Amino acid sequence: MSALLQFERITKRFGGVPVLRDITLALPAGVTLGLVGENGAGKSTLMNILGGNLRPDAGHMTWDGQPYAPSGPADAAAAGIAFVHQELNLFPNLSIAENLFLTRFPRRGRWPVIHRRALAAETNRWLREVGLAAPPDTPVERLSAGERQLVEIARALSSEPRLILFDEPTTSLSDRETRQFFTLLERLRARGLTMIYISHTLEDVLRLSDQVAVLRDGALVAHGPREQFDKDRLVTLMVGRRLDRLFPARQPTGGAARQPTAAEGAGAPGQAAPDSGKPEVASVLPQGVPLLEVRGLTRSGVVHDISFELHAGEVLGLFGLMGAGRSELAQILFGLEPFERGSIRVRGRPLASPQPTRCLREGVAFLTENRHEDGLALEASIADNLALVTLRRHARRGTGWLNRVTLADAVRGIREAVRLTPTARDAAPVRTLSGGNQQKVVLGKWLLAQPPVLILDEPTRGIDVGAKFEIYQLIVQRAEAGAGVLLISSELEELIGLCDRILVMRRGEQVDELRRAEFDRERILRAALHERSAA
């Protein structure tokens, strides 16, 4: 078998952090490859390199025996590679047909006029193929999420590619649509189309693929025919263990000791076995009023029946795979998105319709997932960013003018506390900082407000190991000072290293909860992976 696509020692780093290490992988023509790995294992990066959105730092690809170095999505399309992404790239204001043929409309002869009958016929052909019964002129915005996914698949097929890549294609499909989609995949496979199938639903990967490849930490840890794998083996391969990661030791019962008034003992980790780094939980039942109490929180289509408590001194982890609803939950808690049923209480007081300003006043802070888009004013100075949340405290009574002296003191204090690089001036734009230092600015901004409840969404994404460790220390310090931290992360290691308890989410539901003594990588990952109940 000759390889249609060959990755040769592909390496990629983001800001010094390696995300792909020496990937060598050959994909023979006509084969379906299942690609699995945890979040952040490097699947998306590898596919972005294939699609021309990213360029590898080292290594190369060959396509059909020729060197292949795409400089953009157009090159990938020209080579005959099509993508069905998890996030939909459709234009909801246009019809199904227009979305399929936006840049290659059938025309009436030489006139630049759309041949509408030909367009409808062509579109119908592909809609039949994917099993979507909708007229081609239906606006995409009238379609359900599952139907839109089918349109996306039809669009990929209509370019008649030689290789098609599916990235979590079934997450928004109903069971019926999924079954239809699988028969379509079988047809395509029988026709000899080469496919790459990425999914967290391991049963599907095993059922649909000829070969399976497992990525972990940017390295290819296994690749072979499907027969060599079963679900247990895949989970074991995916989790592995990272040895280059250090976590600050949690002070046993630290929070409670220093804050005698705070709710006693909360989820504090109890007595530590000195060298295991994984203290035994002294089965302290949470007492007193929790800092954050969530009951039956539901928003249809997003999260379903979420209940938990966050106590003083506790770091509560929230694990789930991409699209499990963790960030969405955090946004609801901070009042950025509405909810339909359930209740949120902060220090015993109900937050009926939370708004970000109200949440802040009640002592809830939220560090967003994307520091560039939501977390920072990139062109503004370091000092301005740090002071943003607490600016009011420095307004002079009466006039409202800012007191520059106390402001500068506060900025200096927090810069030292988060150990921001001393070489950057206060007035320098945040944009000029490294990723790690930028994240310290965001964190510092919230720490200045000293919120009792701190929600952190992926606080260490894309930053180097040293900065990660410093951020871990800040999180632990904050908890030991009596705050409750809700830590959302895709990195299991991080949660296991830092948390007192971990909640696992899957498809908007809370599926498991583990105390520190019970932490078990495989159990967590298994809970987070999609189970296919109906088939």
Place this chain on the structure above:
Amino acid sequence: MNPARQRAALLALNNVPLALFALALLAFGALAPSFLSPANLLNLLVQASATAIVATGATFVLLTAGVDLSVGAIMFVAAALSGKLLLAQGWSPPWVLAGMVLLSGLYGALNGFLVARLGLIAFIATLGTQYLGRGFGMWLTETRAMNLPESFTQLASLRWLGVPLPVVVAAVVIGLAHGLLMRTPLGRQVYAVGQDAAAARKAGINVPAVLWLVYAACGLCAGLGGAVALAQIGSVAPTFGMNREFSAIAAAVLGGTSLFGGRGRVWPGTAFGAVLIQAVENGLHNLNADPYLYPLVTGGIIFVAVLLDSVRSRLLSALGRRRIRPDEATAANP
């Protein structure tokens, strides 16, 4: 609100402009019987044609989530230059008209260059070219009014098959623009660019080229609309075309074109919007209302239209949000 109710609300919102239109006609008809007379209705169409032509151009730009504030100034420059050519150079009206439209198209192309190639924000770029155009026109006319010869103004009273020429021109422009937007690849790509320029680029659309054409088309329409207005008014005053950008944008938005891009149609939307604005003015006139009330009423209507637009786009984004859990919305709601 659950999705089904959101969809219903959306449908209602989409038809609000039509309801407003019917309401205005009925209200004015009831208050001033002469308003609904055939002569007055035809007069209404004649008065609305210049606005409709300019608003058609504005719709192109709005569809790409841009804005063109310079259309009034374009009308003024073109009018000033044609006055000069008619009076001082003695050109014949057809040549003057051709020159006027050509100049306006080039002016629009300049806007397109600033927005598409230099990447300036449309609001600022066209505000700049608005001042530029006003200044240039003032310099050309030496801020004096010019009365145009009858050879030019008689164009406005010509009829074709009994229909006044301004209405014919407006109908042709609207028809061509509608066909271009709905039936050609370029037209559909305009909608894609307005919905999401980044996604359009990823899909392989030449986004700068689309933007460039859209602003050129807007300038062209401004020139044509200006010519119609000029023939009707018969003189070039320093205030010619003043604030026309607002009535053009208002007509488009009243007709359902979204300021957020990607949504709206020239026919029936913008055409009806233009007639609606004119109907309000005409109706108030028929009622002998205080002329100082006109801007108040028109302003109120524009405000309502823009409010509806933003409510609609919020609903649309709520409907389009990615769902994590399929098939749950219906199951969970008893």
